Amino acid sequence: MDQNRLTENDIEQMSYTDFIALLDETNRCPGGKKTIRRIRELIHIDDKTNILDVGSNTGFTSLELARVTPANISGIDISESCVNQAKKSLSEDIESVRSKVTFQVASSYSIPFPDDNFDLIMAGGATGFMDDKSKAIHEYLRVLKPWGFLVMSPLTYHTQPPQKIVDEVSEIIGTTIEPMTMKDWINTVGEVTKDFELYFNESHKLSPRISKEIDEYVDYFLKKDHVKILSETVKDAIKRRWMSILKVFNENHKYLGYSIIVFRKRPVAEEPELFIST
Numbered sequence: 001m002d003q004n005r006l007t008e009n010d011i012e013q014m015s016y017t018d019f020i021a022l023l024d025e026t027n028r029c030p031g032g033k034k035t036i037r038r039i040r041e042l043i044h045i046d047d048k049t050n051i052l053d054v055g056s057n058t059g060f061t062s063l064e065l066a067r068v069t070p071a072n073i074s075g076i077d078i079s080e081s082c083v084n085q086a087k088k089s090l091s092e093d094i095e096s097v098r099s100k101v102t103f104q105v106a107s108s109y110s111i112p113f114p115d116d117n118f119d120l121i122m123a124g125g126a127t128g129f130m131d132d133k134s135k136a137i138h139e140y141l142r143v144l145k146p147w148g149f150l151v152m153s154p155l156t157y158h159t160q161p162p163q164k165i166v167d168e169v170s171e172i173i174g175t176t177i178e179p180m181t182m183k184d185w186i187n188t189v190g191e192v193t194k195d196f197e198l199y200f201n202e203s204h205k206l207s208p209r210i211s212k213e214i215d216e217y218v219d220y221f222l223k224k225d226h227v228k229i230l231s232e233t234v235k236d237a238i239k240r241r242w243m244s245i246l247k248v249f250n251e252n253h254k255y256l257g258y259s260i261i262v263f264r265k266r267p268v269a270e271e272p273e274l275f276i277s278t
């Protein structure tokens, strides 16, 4: 889309994805850097560790993993434009990061790597965006080494949200949301295969922000170089739409959080354990 010709109507009618692309908001895994830091604490990662970042989007997770660990990281995403943006960010990073990361366009339904290849798969929040979760989970299992780890960090509800909020968020992002809890995610994987054991799980609540913080966040985007040159009418339309989206998201965040769920590929049968902490 030619940004110089944008109209107020374009801003109001464009899809949520196009609107976010226009604002160029960084796409992070749920929990952002805190999630990556937690993974590093939970799982031993060294320079022999091969990591697959599924749904790598514009590269945040892969780049951050390469900055805080010595691992080799392969990012895959179905979206060519996201992979191109990830490659651009990679090319601008320092040599020690550049030498450890690659990005390619590929689907989680047919991961272009051999069996038993990765020590760790980071699936962040991406599996929630896949229609055929079972197919993706079978592929994760195939490319993981025996006893390798699968990490998911999906957005999860800790409290049942009012239907009105679910409908409003669904309308904004243009896809029907099915509010999932951490338990729902654990069950989803468990129903697909018994070859993943649940290794670790925890959940975190998101903190809703006060109006002043939302105002400042909106202003930050209006001051970006490629936005501030737009006409006042277009900038007003951006401000209105961004503000109304963030207000709904902020309301949703009273009920929403994210979970860090670690599974392990279990190659041999094990006896169940009865007396464990809850």
Ligand SMILES: C[S@@+](CC[C@H](N)C(=O)[O-])C[C@H]1O[C@@H](n2cnc3c(N)ncnc32)[C@H](O)[C@@H]1O
Pocket: 027, 028, 029, 030, 054, 055, 056, 057, 058, 061, 076, 077, 078, 079, 082, 106, 107, 108, 109, 123, 124, 125, 126, 129, 130
């Ligand atoms: C919300 S972003 C995930 C961002 C971030 N990596 C995270 O951990 O949450 C979801 C990404 O999944 C990608 N995606 C959706 N279906 C996919 C599939 N079948 N295979 C690979 N990537 C897929 C989308 O293109 C998008 O970039």
